Amino acid sequence: MEDVQTIRIQILAIIGSVLLLGFIFELIRRKRLREEFAILWLAMGGVFLVLSVFRGLLDKFSYLIGIGYPPAALFLILIIGLMFILIHFSVAISKLKETQKKLVQELGLLRAERESGPGAP
Amino acid sequence: MREIIIIPAFNEEANIVAVLSAIAAEAPDFGVVVVNDGSTDGTSAAARAVRGVKVIDLPVNLGIGGAVQTGFLYARDHGCSLAVQVDGDGQHLPSEIRKIAAPVRAGEADTVIGSRFLDKARYPGGLFRRAGIAVFQLVNRALLGERITDSTSGFRAYNRKAIELLAESYPDDYPEPEAVYILRRKGLRVREVPVEMRTRAGGRSSITLGRSLYYMVKVNLAILIMNLRKGA
Numbered sequence: 001m002e003d004v005q006t007i008r009i010q011i012l013a014i015i016g017s018v019l020l021l022g023f024i025f026e027l028i029r030r031k032r033l034r035e036e037f038a039i040l041w042l043a044m045g046g047v048f049l050v051l052s053v054f055r056g057l058l059d060k061f062s063y064l065i066g067i068g069y070p071p072a073a074l075f076l077i078l079i080i081g082l083m084f085i086l087i088h089f090s091v092a093i094s095k096l097k098e099t100q101k102k103l104v105q106e107l108g109l110l111r112a113e114r115e116s117g118p119g120a121p
Numbered sequence: 122m123r124e125i126i127i128i129p130a131f132n133e134e135a136n137i138v139a140v141l142s143a144i145a146a147e148a149p150d151f152g153v154v155v156v157n158d159g160s161t162d163g164t165s166a167a168a169r170a171v172r173g174v175k176v177i178d179l180p181v182n183l184g185i186g187g188a189v190q191t192g193f194l195y196a197r198d199h200g201c202s203l204a205v206q207v208d209g210d211g212q213h214l215p216s217e218i219r220k221i222a223a224p225v226r227a228g229e230a231d232t233v234i235g236s237r238f239l240d241k242a243r244y245p246g247g248l249f250r251r252a253g254i255a256v257f258q259l260v261n262r263a264l265l266g267e268r269i270t271d272s273t274s275g276f277r278a279y280n281r282k283a284i285e286l287l288a289e290s291y292p293d294d295y296p297e298p299e300a301v302y303i304l305r306r307k308g309l310r311v312r313e314v315p316v317e318m319r320t321r322a323g324g325r326s327s328i329t330l331g332r333s334l335y336y337m338v339k340v341n342l343a344i345l346i347m348n349l350r351k352g353a
Contacts, residue, residue, distance in 0.1 A: 101183055101293070105191045108156070108179040109198070116175070 006055070013052030021045040040088060044081045051077075123201045125152040126218065127192030129185055130209030134162040140211050141171040147215040151205065154195055158188035164209075185275075186296035193279075193288040205278045213276040217316045221278045224312055231309035232283045234269065234301070235276035235316035253337050257298050260341060270313060272298040283309055292343060295336045299343050306347065 024041045027033035033041075051058050051074070062073035126144060130137055137155065144153060154175045155168040159182035168176045177191055189206060196204040205222055207213045217235060224230040238254070254273060261269045275297050279287065286307055292299040304311055 097293075101187050104179050104181055104183055105187065105194060108177045108191055109194060112175060112177040112195070 010052055010055060014049065017045055017049035017052055021049065037085075037088070037092075040081075040085045044085070047077060047081070123152055123199060124150070124203040124205075124222070125154050125192075125196055125199075125201050126205045126207050127189060127196065128153065128155045128207050128209045129158060129188040129192065130155055130160065130164050130168065131158040131182060131185070131188070132160045132162045132164060133209040134160070134164045134167050136211040137164055137167050137209050138171060140207070140209055140215070141168060141174055143215040144207070144218070145171070145173070148218045151218070152201075154192055155209070156188045156191045156195075158182050158184070184294045186291055186293040189275075189296065190288065190291040193284050193291065196284045197288040201284060202281050203278065204284050206275055208275050212318045212320065214317060214319060217276075218278075220316065221276065221314050224314065225278045225280045228280075229310075230312035231280050232301075232304050232311045233278040234271060234274050234311065234313045235318075236269075236271035236274055236313040237316065237318050238270040239313050239315040253333055256337060256341070260344060261298075261301070269301055269311070272301050274318075276316060276318070295340055298340045299347070302344050302347055 021042065024033065024038055024045060028035065028038050058070050058073060062068070062070040065073070067073045067076070126148065128137075128140065133140075141153065141155070144151070152175065153173065154177060155164075157165045157168065157176055157178045159179050165176055165178050168174055175195075177195065179188060179191060183191075192206070193204065203222060203225055205218050207215065207218065213235065221233045221235045224233050254271070257272045258268070258270065261272060273295075277297075283304055286304065286309070287300060290303060292303075301311055
């Protein structure tokens with residue numbers, strides 16, 4: 001009974017990871033997702049795929065860093081991964097805002113320039 | 122070189138014409154540039170109806186910092202030697218423009234701030250605004266070693282050097298206290314001159330309780346980070 005349960009969750013985890021990876025690849029293929037962001041998501045998907053295929057890895061990893069309950073290690077990896085992705089988003093958004101501000105200013109100035117025509121003050 | 126007045130305006134339809142008329146009467150020798158910060162009311166049309174006013178319409182709302190910086194960019198590109206920032210809501214008195222421009226014209230300062238509190242013991246305004254101003258003053262004194270009594274005042278005069286610096290780098294929201302640091306860190310001389318200000322003639326102030334808190338945290342964080350950065 002125990003074995004059937006663990007194999008069931010392992011198969012589900014593998015399917016989930018593969019679906020995530022497939023979804024990301026599809027988004028890149030349709031140019032809906034820039035590679036810059038895709039790399040982080042692919043790395044996440046990759047880690048989960050590896051962990052679900054080699055079940056022993058998670059146990060070893062949690063033992064290594066001193067976590068007694070392996071699923072907690074899984075959450076740790078998940079949270080750290082998501083944090084990285086979110087920080088990356090914040091940086092990207094900050095950059096976008098800066099670019100957008102410059103464009104809006106330039107557009108306003110150019111329009112004003114056009115109204116007054118060449119040579120006018 | 123030209124001297125201009127920069128007026129950032131966001132939804133100031135109710136006040137802008139009165140401000141512009143008062144400027145035309147009190148400071149007719151200045152060029153006037155209104156930066157309409159993506160207003161949803163008739164601010165742009167109202168300002169355009171006033172003779173001799175240049176209106177820059179920003180297609181979206183950038184916030185006060187982005188709008189004022191647009192004015193600096195305009196001043197820089199048009200070779201202006203002096204720019205005075207006057208709010209579009211009517212709280213700054215055009216009769217005092219000459220007063221804050223004078224030290225800049227005389228070459229005694231690179232930036233002049235019109236201060237409401239220079240000659241006063243107690244600050245007006247709500248509790249949170251007062252507390253905020255007191256904190257800014259402490260930070261100012263600790264980091265710059267000088268007393269800026271009204272670092273939130275947006276009534277300012279800048280010379281060419283300050284215009285060029287701020288056209289390059291100006292904070293987005295609640296920019297006034299940070300701008301003082303940007304200028305001081307580049308070694309520009311910032312001075313204060315006492316002025317009177319009116320309470321708003323119409324519309325609503327952007328300073329509310331929640332925003333005051335955000336203002337405090339944001340500005341102090343920005344100033345702290347600026348001090349950690351080398352050179353810049």
